[in-house]
Structures are given as C-alpha cells and as structure tokens.
Amino acid sequence: MSSHPSSSDPSGSASGSFHRLHPKVQRWVWTQGWKELRGIQEVAIAPIIEGTQDVILSASTASGKTEAAFLPICSRLAEDSGGSVRAIYIGPLKALINDQFERLDGLCDGLGIAVHRWHGDVSQGHKARLLKSPAGILLITPESLEALFIRQGSALASLFSSLEHIVIDELHAFIGTERGCQLQSLLHRVELTLRRNVPRVGLSATLGDMTLAAEFLRPGAGEKVRLCNSDSGGGELLLQLRGYRKRTPDARRLAPGEDEESSDGLPEDEHDVGAHLFKTLRGTHNLVFANSRANVELYADLLRRMCEQAQLPNEFFPHHGNLSKELREEAEAALKARQRPVNLVCTTTLEMGIDVGAVQSIAQVGVPPSVASLRQRLGRSGRKGGPAVLRLYLQEAELTKTSPLPDQLRMRLVQSVAMLELLLTNWFEPPASGAFHFSTLVQQLLSLIAQHGGVKAGEAFSALCQAGPFARVSREDFVHFLRGLGQRELLSQSSDGTLLLGRVGERIVNQYSFYAAFASVEEFRLVASGRTLGTMPIDQPLFVGTYLIFGGRRWRVLAVQGDEKVVELEPAPAGRVPMFESTGVGGVHDRVREQMRAVYAGDGIPRYLDARAQELLAEARATFQRWGLSERSIITSGREVHVFPWAGDAVVHTLALSLQASGLSVETLGAVLSVEGMQSDVEGALRGLVAEGPPRAEALTTHVANMALEKHDGFVPEDLLARDYAARYLDVQGAWRAAQRVLQ
Structure with a gap:
C-alpha cells in the first residue's frame, strides 16, 4: 500500500x-x-x-x-x-x-x-x-x-x-x-x-x-x-565561438567538380558554417538563431539541401514571423514531440517561452542582438540537469590593402567576445526607460473614447497621464497633443466638451490592426537617379548626408520622403564596404562598448575561441595597437576621420547628429563614427560641442528625416514627436562627456 x-x-x-x-x-x-x-x-x-x-x-x-x-x-x-x-x-x-x-x-x-x-x-x-x-x-x-x-x-x-x-x-x-x-x-x-x-x-x-x-x-x-x-537552475555552460573569414566572390574557391554555373552563389564561409551546423546538430534537437529572416531562409535551405545530399530526411526547418501560423506551429510541434531529430532555424520568435521542450544546444549565427537576448536564448538549453551549450558562429571579411578600418578591427568578433564576457559575469542590459510614448497615447486615448462612447479631456488626462502610465506628459503638453489630434480629425468635440472620435479616428479604431500598439519596421523604397534599387526596413535614423549600405555598395542619402517611404540616394565615394550589421538606434549599451575596448587592450585569450577566432582576435588587437587606439580616439585613414567614443549607440547617435549640425558628413558604423574631411575640422566641431555644453536634444532632431518610427507617430505634433525621439534615442550628457574623453 x-x-x-x-x-x-x-x-x-x-x-x-x-x-x-x-x-x-x-x-x-x-x-x-x-x-x-x-x-x-x-x-x-x-x-x-x-x-x-x-x-x-x-x-x-x-x-x-x-x-x-x-x-x-x-x-x-x-x-x-x-x-x-x-x-x-x-x-x-x-x-x-x-x-x-x-x-x-x-x-x-x-x-x-x-x-x-x-x-x-x-x-x-x-x-x-x-x-x-x-x-x-x-x-x-x-x-x-x-x-x-x-x-x-x-x-x-x-x-x-x-x-x-x-x-x-x-x-x-x-x-x-x-x-x-x-x-x-x-x-x-x-x-x-x-x-x-x-x-x-x-x-x-x-x-x-x-x-x-x-x-x-x-x-x-x-x-x-x-x-x-x-539563481537556482544555472548549471554548467559549454561555450564556443567559431570564427570564419568571409571571402569576396572573386576569391571564392569552388568545390571539386563544381563550376560557376553549378554554384549556388553562397560565399564559402556560409557553406563552412552550414557544414559545421550540419555535422554538429544532425540527429539531435537544437535551435539556430540567425538574426534576420533572410539568414533564417538561407541557412534553413542550405541545411535542407545538405540533408538531401546525404540522403537523409530533412531535420532543419525555418521559423520566423513571416511564415504562416500553420508552418510555425507544425515546426514547434515536431520539435516538442521528439519523435525524430528536429532543428529550428529561427529569429527572435523562439526567444519567448514557447514550450518546444528541452534542446541539446543553441547556435547563434552572427553578432547577438544584446547580452540579455543572448541570455534568453541560452536559457532554452541546459534543462533537466544537463549543461547549457552555446555555439556562436562569427564571419569576418578577408582583409586586403583596401579593407575599411572597422573590418581591420574585427568589430563584429570583438563585440561578440565582449558580450560573452559580460554574459559570464551575469551582467545584462537594464530595461529601457524615459520615453514619452506619444504613439501609444494616441491609441489609448482613442480606445478610452471608444470604450465609453466619449470622455471629457480632464477625465482622459487623469486616467492616462496624471495617475496613469503616461505620467511624463504634462497637462500643457496633453492639451497641445489633443489639438494636434483634432487638426488631423482623429478627435472631435461636442458642445459640452466631450471628446469623440473624429472621422479619421473612427476609421482607425474600426480596423482590426488598431488593437496592436506596435507596427513592424516599415520598408522604404531606395531610389537612385530615378531608378528603384529595392526596398529595405529602416530602423535607424536618416538625415541628408548620412550613408546607407545596400547591395554591397555605400550610398549617400539625398532626401527622405517620410510619407511615401522613399529614400533618394546617390553613390558614395568608392571604397570597400565594411561588414556591418545595424542593431537599430539605441541597440548597443555603453557597457558593451566599454568591454570591447577592454578586449582590444587586453592580452588574454578566452578559452572558448576556436583557432580561427583566436587569429581574428589577434589581428584585431594588432590593428588596435598599430593605430595607437589605446592612447587616442581620433585617427585619419585615407579620406576619412574615425572617431572612437567607446560608448553605446545613444551616445554615438547623438555625436553623429552634433557633427552633422556642424556641417560634416558622418557615417555611423557600430562603435565608430567615420567623418569626411580634415581631422582638424572634426576636432574643432567636438571642441565646440564641449565649450557650448550639452546641446538641446530636441534641436538635434531637426536633422533626422524619419522620426516617425512608431505606429501612430504620424499623428503626433512635430515638437512633441521630437521630444519623444530625443528621450528614446539620444544621450546629450553622455555625448558631451564622450566628446571630452575623445579630445584628451
């Protein structure tokens, strides 16, 4: 019994x-x-x-x-x-x-x-x-x-x-x-x-x-x-960072018996990454995070064809937001069922706690979005008492005499090493704060009116701002905000002062998409000399004179038509385009960039680097020392002046706008600001910034052509939108201090 x-x-x-x-x-x-x-x-x-x-x-x-x-x-x-x-x-x-x-x-x-x-x-x-x-x-x-x-x-x-x-x-x-x-x-x-x-x-x-x-x-x-x-549940961690050299097309080696016509056009390093993923993951259950939807499709297709060539059932399936719900759920169910080996190649869709069961390991292809994201992804592995396993695959450009300085510094590799070092100390980014969220205030005000059939302005302010989540919005700003919505016909007002939905407001509320406060990053059409080059999602600030990298070329922005989602471009000066992955504005924290500098200046070799990654790190440190970047933060290379503030994206973005306001052409490449002109001009502009004190953040936004990044920003009065943008994406105090450090 x-x-x-x-x-x-x-x-x-x-x-x-x-x-x-x-x-x-x-x-x-x-x-x-x-x-x-x-x-x-x-x-x-x-x-x-x-x-x-x-x-x-x-x-x-x-x-x-x-x-x-x-x-x-x-x-x-x-x-x-x-x-x-x-x-x-x-x-x-x-x-x-x-x-x-x-x-x-x-x-x-x-x-x-x-x-x-x-x-x-x-x-x-x-x-x-x-x-x-x-x-x-x-x-x-x-x-x-x-x-x-x-x-x-x-x-x-x-x-x-x-x-x-x-x-x-x-x-x-x-x-x-x-x-x-x-x-x-x-x-x-x-x-x-x-x-x-x-x-x-x-x-x-x-x-x-x-x-x-x-x-x-x-x-x-x-x-x-x-x-x-x-802190319970944190067990052993098995970690490896594997380095690869990304060859230019003319330097690509063909496989035995392969000619250009039979080639699928993939650079050799991506074949190498795929080959290691196939060899290591085949027969088990794993998640492969590939950052972008394009990379998810690329590697899922490459790995599927490797299964076919080995005469094996396919074990690798894509998983991202553009796939149908049925395909995503089918892949999730197959991984959870454990009846056969299944590997999901995914974006952030599987960072959340969707139950796909325990997986043997996590693979990360490319620079992790953040330390917090990496930690979240790693948490998918190491369940039921086993070790957590993370393999990070990092591609860097093959260097030539014309390689851009960011490539010589192996910034993608060093940023990944910095993130791993911070992960091992249990540090990760604090949550963001400080924004006004006017876009969501638009939605919540319309929702409140729809819920009650109308609401008085004072009641709306009390419910949403005074005692609600929009506490940073003052009464004066709220009145200005309401007038702006009235001018755009989102609101109307009855004779007794009750706020009602206007013609445009009714149309917005009656759409199913209204219930979501967020919108996916919008695609902008890129045009040069009247010819459409293609489209790309824009999640970073644009201003006239800044640069875009598209189709393997660098372009200078001539104009941005926000309403039509069109960016007019012209070819930028010749030169090799650095390997660069945009993380969006505000994506990289100050602490990560500080750790990057420490990695460059140090001499220790992390045990988790494979032989190729160790070579790439050695090259990065040699470049850092050769240019004297431990003693100075401004250097001239060719026709460009490079500024190294060793600060997060908010500071780098603010410095870029400050230099732009001084009449300089600026390109932001991760941790580096590349400026056209003489070093003396750049130093003069930075001295001016230091002398004048921290600038007004809203004044800098006059150079940004696409401040309306959130769903309902297009209805927000311009001055309020500028204030919200500055609160989200700029750090004027940090930029002022960084300018002082750079000039020392």
Whole structure:
C-alpha cells in the first residue's frame, strides 16, 4: 500500500511554504512526481497566496515560474472560482498562451477551475461562453485585452468583478516598448473600472535591473513590489565561438567538380558554417538563431539541401514571423514531440517561452542582438540537469590593402567576445526607460473614447497621464497633443466638451490592426537617379548626408520622403564596404562598448575561441595597437576621420547628429563614427560641442528625416514627436562627456 509523503513538502523534507497550498494543489504536485519545490516556487508561495501585494518572479528559463505563480493562485481559487474571472494571465504571444493553456488546464482540471483562452484564433463560441458565465483563469494577449475594452466596455466591470490576480509573463519583453506602455495603460484601466488595485505578478528570466522592472510593473510605487529572485537552475555552460573569414566572390574557391554555373552563389564561409551546423546538430534537437529572416531562409535551405545530399530526411526547418501560423506551429510541434531529430532555424520568435521542450544546444549565427537576448536564448538549453551549450558562429571579411578600418578591427568578433564576457559575469542590459510614448497615447486615448462612447479631456488626462502610465506628459503638453489630434480629425468635440472620435479616428479604431500598439519596421523604397534599387526596413535614423549600405555598395542619402517611404540616394565615394550589421538606434549599451575596448587592450585569450577566432582576435588587437587606439580616439585613414567614443549607440547617435549640425558628413558604423574631411575640422566641431555644453536634444532632431518610427507617430505634433525621439534615442550628457574623453 503506497502513501504520499508528508504535506510539508513533496519529498517530506523541510519546507516553509508547501503546507500553505490547498490540499488538492498539493495532491497535483505529488502526482507530478516532484521530489521538491524549486527555489522560485518555494519563495513565491507566501507573497502570492496572501494576495495583497505585487510580486516579480525572476529566475532562469525552465525554472518553473509559471507553476510558481499559479500554485498559490490556484490554491486561492480552489474553493470557489466562479462568478467572475478571478485571474488574468497576459502573454506576449498567442503560441505562448496556447502552451500555457495546456499546462494550466492540467493543473486546474482536478481543482474545478475553468481555464479560458482569448486571442484571434479562439472561436467566437468559446468567447461567448466566457462572457455568459465568467469564471476561473483567462489567458489573453494585450491586443485581445484592448479589443475587450472596445467591444465589451460596459461588461468589463462584471466580467472582472472578483478579479484577484493579474500575471504578466515574459515581463522583460514589454519593458521600454510601445507594447509595454499599452500594457501598463490596460492594467491601469482595469483597475479604474474595478475602482481598486489588483495584485500583479511579473514573470521573467531576464531582468537587468529589478528596481526598474518593479517600477514598470507598478508605476509610481515600484518600491512596494516584492522581488523574488532565484539563481537556482544555472548549471554548467559549454561555450564556443567559431570564427570564419568571409571571402569576396572573386576569391571564392569552388568545390571539386563544381563550376560557376553549378554554384549556388553562397560565399564559402556560409557553406563552412552550414557544414559545421550540419555535422554538429544532425540527429539531435537544437535551435539556430540567425538574426534576420533572410539568414533564417538561407541557412534553413542550405541545411535542407545538405540533408538531401546525404540522403537523409530533412531535420532543419525555418521559423520566423513571416511564415504562416500553420508552418510555425507544425515546426514547434515536431520539435516538442521528439519523435525524430528536429532543428529550428529561427529569429527572435523562439526567444519567448514557447514550450518546444528541452534542446541539446543553441547556435547563434552572427553578432547577438544584446547580452540579455543572448541570455534568453541560452536559457532554452541546459534543462533537466544537463549543461547549457552555446555555439556562436562569427564571419569576418578577408582583409586586403583596401579593407575599411572597422573590418581591420574585427568589430563584429570583438563585440561578440565582449558580450560573452559580460554574459559570464551575469551582467545584462537594464530595461529601457524615459520615453514619452506619444504613439501609444494616441491609441489609448482613442480606445478610452471608444470604450465609453466619449470622455471629457480632464477625465482622459487623469486616467492616462496624471495617475496613469503616461505620467511624463504634462497637462500643457496633453492639451497641445489633443489639438494636434483634432487638426488631423482623429478627435472631435461636442458642445459640452466631450471628446469623440473624429472621422479619421473612427476609421482607425474600426480596423482590426488598431488593437496592436506596435507596427513592424516599415520598408522604404531606395531610389537612385530615378531608378528603384529595392526596398529595405529602416530602423535607424536618416538625415541628408548620412550613408546607407545596400547591395554591397555605400550610398549617400539625398532626401527622405517620410510619407511615401522613399529614400533618394546617390553613390558614395568608392571604397570597400565594411561588414556591418545595424542593431537599430539605441541597440548597443555603453557597457558593451566599454568591454570591447577592454578586449582590444587586453592580452588574454578566452578559452572558448576556436583557432580561427583566436587569429581574428589577434589581428584585431594588432590593428588596435598599430593605430595607437589605446592612447587616442581620433585617427585619419585615407579620406576619412574615425572617431572612437567607446560608448553605446545613444551616445554615438547623438555625436553623429552634433557633427552633422556642424556641417560634416558622418557615417555611423557600430562603435565608430567615420567623418569626411580634415581631422582638424572634426576636432574643432567636438571642441565646440564641449565649450557650448550639452546641446538641446530636441534641436538635434531637426536633422533626422524619419522620426516617425512608431505606429501612430504620424499623428503626433512635430515638437512633441521630437521630444519623444530625443528621450528614446539620444544621450546629450553622455555625448558631451564622450566628446571630452575623445579630445584628451
């Protein structure tokens, strides 16, 4: 006759919290065969089960954060979960919600707690049943919650009347973004509807600054948020950075028996990368992050053909946002099923906590987007007690006499090494903050009007700004903002002062796309001498005289037509184009660039570098020493002056605009500013900046032609848009200090 362990803990060992769970929840834990609660689950029970305060649960990927939140929540709901939705789970992806639905349905089935999904793929019948008999736990995306406000505004008070908890998964994915600001507003509007606070629980595996995260979770009261952090689950890390030389087409070697006509045109290094991926990953389950959709398709196709040549079933499948939902879900299900070897070549789509099961390793092709992103990706490996395995593949240009200085410095390799070194010290970027988010304020104001059928300006300011997530917006700015929306016919005003939707506002709100606060990066058409060169997504600032790299050539910007999404170009001066991957404005943190300088100046060889990567690092350091970059930060090479501020993208971008304002032509290449002209002119401009003190950030934006980067920025008055752009992407104090350092 079998018996359960004592209720103090699944294994009978001492536990300070297990006994506080409902007996049925304890029984579910036993049936899972758990020997003990994990660290984050143990510390989460007390603050969540009390149900009186906001909590952040931060722990490594696959540490059981979902159960950490819902074991105590379900213990509260087990006796009675009816009458209203009692808990809301908000996830960033529909696929993640589907995964969590399966996990929670298993837990809640024996507790009598209903679990509901609500997103665009859920049938109207399921949604109607929830509205008729609200109960249990609701799993929803921010966009679907937005739709609830607009379509079911009058019913929300009863739908959520007994709401006890709101859980936000992947909290780090929201902080500092338009979507995150939308989420903050929606949470605030839920509490305005209920006329009371609802405890919030944030879940994340990557939070660089817990205090900033707490302030995001509960704006204005972050110091009251309970922070629960667990380092358990971090085991052994196996790490390798593999270096490759990217050959020019004329230097490419053909395989035996191959001629130019039979070649597929891929540079040899990409064949080499693919060959190592095929040899190393074949027969197992892995994720390959390839940064861009184009690279995902390139490597997925290359690896598929390698399977065919080896007369093997294909084991490599693409996974990115442009693929149909069916193809993505089919690939995810195949990897999770473990019935055959499956490797997914993906973009950021699989950084989130979509459950694809444990994978043997992570491969990263190209420079990681950030340390935090790398940490998030790495968390997919090393589950169930095994080591986490990361292989990073880095391509650098074959050097010639005409190679640009950034290529000689192997900046892509050194930036990757710097990120890995910071990862090993457990540092990662803090969440972004400081933006005004006027684009999302447009959306939330229109949503608020649609929810109530109209709203007074003072009430809107109080709800959204004074006590809401747009607290940086003053009353004066809000009035200016409203007038701008009125001029663009988003708003109208009745005789009693009530704000109503205008002609354009009604059209925007009635579109399905309105529910999302964010928009994908828009494609701009590139034109030279009246001929269209192609299109490319523009996620960096453009101004007349700056440069673009496209089609293997460098182009100078002549004009930007923002409304038509057209960039007029002319060929830039001849010269080899450096290998460069744009990370977007504000993408690289100051700390990463400081670490890059330390890598250049050091002499240690990281153990994780392969032989080729060691050669490339040695070349980078030799160039750094040859140019005396440990003693100086401005050098002249050919017709260009190179400035090395060793600072993050916000500082580099601000310096570029400051030099542009002085009449200089500037090109930003990662950590380097390349300026046409004499070194004395560049130094003079920097001395002027230092003498005048930090510039007004908004004044610098007059040179930026595409400030309207967010979804509704086109409706925001120009001066407010400039202020928001400056807050997001510029660092005038940092640039002023960097200019002083550069001139020393």
